[in-house]
Amino acid sequence: MPLTLRQCLLAEVLGTAILLIFGTGAAVVDEQTHALGHSAVAAAFGLVVFLLIQSLGESSGCHLNPAVTLGFWAAGRFEGRRVLPYAAAQLLGAALGSGLVKLVATPGSNLGATLPAHGAMQALGIETFLTFGLMLVILRVTAGSKEVGMLAGLAISATVGLEALVGGPLTGASMNPARSLSPALLSGVWTDWWLYVVGPVAGALLAVAVDRVLQPKALAATNAT
Known part of the structure; x- marks a missing residue:
């Protein structure tokens, strides 16, 4: 039996938190202990995404990201009436997650805020490219015979971990407006916050366009209907 919208939104709140x-x-x-290092932080993002996909994927699709939700809608694989509720649930979940992180953070912590290492325009380009790569992988591994299964979750989580590993020192490798806006809100660190909305949205939509070009004509026609 399909889950209700309320159940799907609860899964998105929980997963994003x-x-x-x-x-x-x-x-x-x-930041506080220097016990992990950048590679371990990138691995943490990849691992938690894998676990969430495996546990919540069949509940809500496990988007966890307004840009991903928008991308699925643009690809014709998600109902338009659910886009705003999903995005609201993701933002709420992210705020709850950052609120809990703040309880263990030292005063003055930016709570894992995403900040550009160099110029804003360079960071915008990087965030667009990273989200393009992530969304393209998501679209390609959640279609046809690959739609359900551990390998799809592994491919997506590996992409998150890889891009966090390489792009993290440059922009924080957000790829997710909710992930960036909630630490900014609770820490008050709003430096160039807009690029972490514009970049992921642009990257997700670009991935949809490229995915359509790569699809066989019969599948593309089916998705368009």
Whole structure:
């Protein structure tokens, strides 16, 4: 039996909260103790995404990201009436997650905020590219025979971990407006926050366009209907 919208939204709130607790929580732990290192923080993001996909994927699709939800809608694989409720649930979950992280953070912590290492425009380009890569992988491994299964979750989580590993020192490798806005809100660190909304949305929509080009004509026609 299909889940109700309320159940799906609860899964998105819970999943996005857990993503922030363990993802940005790892960044805060490393900030305070220097016990993890950048590679371990990137691994934490990848691991928590894998666990969430495996546990919540059949409940809500486990988007955890307004840009991903928007991308699925643009690809014709998600109902338009659910886009705003999903995004609201993700933002609420992220805020709850950051709130819990703040309880263990030292005063003055940025709570794992995403900040550009160099210029804003360079960071915008990087965030667009990273989200493009993530969304393209998501679209390609959640279609046809690969739609359900551990390998799809592994591919998506590995992409998150890889991009966090490489892009993290440059932009924080957000790829997710909810992931960036909640630490900014609770820490008060709003430096260039807009690029962590514009970049992921642009990257997700670009991935949808490229995915359509890569699809066989019969499948593309089916998705368009």
